[in-house]
Amino acid sequence: MIEPENVPDSCPGPSSEGAGQMDGCAGCPNKQACSTGQFRTDTSPAEVLASLQCVRNKIVVLSGKGGVGKSTVTAQIARGLAALDLSVGVVDVDVCGPSLARILGVNGQSVHKSAAGWSPVYTLDDIAVMSIDFLLSSEEDAVIWRGAKKNGMIKDFLSSVDWGELDYLVIDTPPGTSDEHLAIVSLLKQAKITGTVLVTTPQEVSLGDVRKEINFCRKLRLPVIGLVENMARYECPKCRTVSEIFPATSGGAQALADSEGMPLICSIPVCPQVGQSGDNGVEGLDIPTEYGILVEQVIRFCDG
């Protein structure tokens, strides 16, 4: 496939509506060609289907709200599945803020490309990982891309990685309901998303955003495994008093789950060891048992 070369950072994408005619096309050598649709390609659900044909289950971790623990939850799901001897891959489509590689202890590594595609990076517990982290030359590199360019990378992650046979592919996402989320849904149209896990914290500010995400899932008919409430409470290690760090002013995740007719899978406490081990990229000790409940529920949903 011929691709435009020397595209500016403001490129809206050769397949976008108005390609070659937008503000971001000014000065681009491909402007004329793009406006005639020379580089237009369809988003390729068929390519993704072919690439993921040996991937049994595809799980997407969503929120709507930032900082609720999507990447942490993704990592814990992956680790939990791997501990049961299942073959697991994870892909981080948060290209601006790719936390997953660090949490899984593989940040700063490189990927190489062969005829079969990019080889994912493997963690010590044999989880296959794909992230833009592996394509950046320094931890200071910023990915300053508009939506269309992000979509192109996400397509590559889903169609050009040599995943091999996997029982589970878990997809971490950025917060929101925008380009990345639409890209995943569109690209996995044929390969099919097996289930989504929605993550929230207890406060209404978070629930409000997650309500929007739930409506996004409904609108696009995505199967929902359930809701996870993270950072629900904190137990003081000294006096054992339990405090609500982000107080639930509107019934917390349970009320949201009830009103939306979906299960609240678990309510996970704040556990400083989880954050620390994520920062250090190691498997934590004393991980809340609630993550085990989450993994069981994911398996039950996918097998059922």
Add this chain to the structure above:
Amino acid sequence: SSGINAEYGIITVLSGKGGVGKSTTVAVLAGTLASSGLSVGVLDADLCGPSLSRMIGLKGSIHSCEQGWLPLSASVGKGRISAVSLSFLVENQDEAVIWRGPKKTAMIKQFLSDVCWGALDYLLIDTPPGTSDEHMTIMEAIPNCSVVLVTSPQAVAAADVLRQVTFCKKTNANVLGIIETMSGFVCPNCSDCGLLFGKGGGKRLAEYCNIEFLGYVPIDPNLSRLLDRGELFKNFQSSASIQSYTEITKKLIKP
């Protein structure tokens, strides 16, 4: 007339990382400035997750005049806060805003050029996490924009904010400093200070990047409660986190 006339400037609050307290920072900074008698505009550029309007307790529909949109506003202390948010333009607050980049860009451009703010002392801009359409649009529209960076103490957060520092350099932003939020939690029973998310990651980042460290803000469930209920400005009493933000505001205000 429409367009921005902010006597002391426009400050954009960025992170790169989600959920570190960008909106909280904008809400409390706005409240602190307004309480002292200033007129503060707040612009919520987080179109998919516009939490700011809930936090500052403003809701309703935006109206237009001949020159453009009129922000919603409220008195706060001796001053005033005016705000624009996508939440004032949508009927159903639970409906997802499923917009691609170009549509988000167009809306933010309208927020920046078609709002009749009146005379402001400061305009504060809240942003979503990332370094994408929304952020590029703001930086293109406001040359040498002043920026405050927010991070939580964790390395995972600081890593995203380090990338944001690169974004600021590339867009010639004027970085005023870094705030470290969620920095410690004092147990209400025994006063033990738990470092739930660590401490010092933001300070170390500031030192590494040679950027001013503006201060630590502790975890404050009472603040979270007030923001959830939109009651921040009714109860702007001095809790530990508000006090921290007051000290930070003093560093940011031009003399």
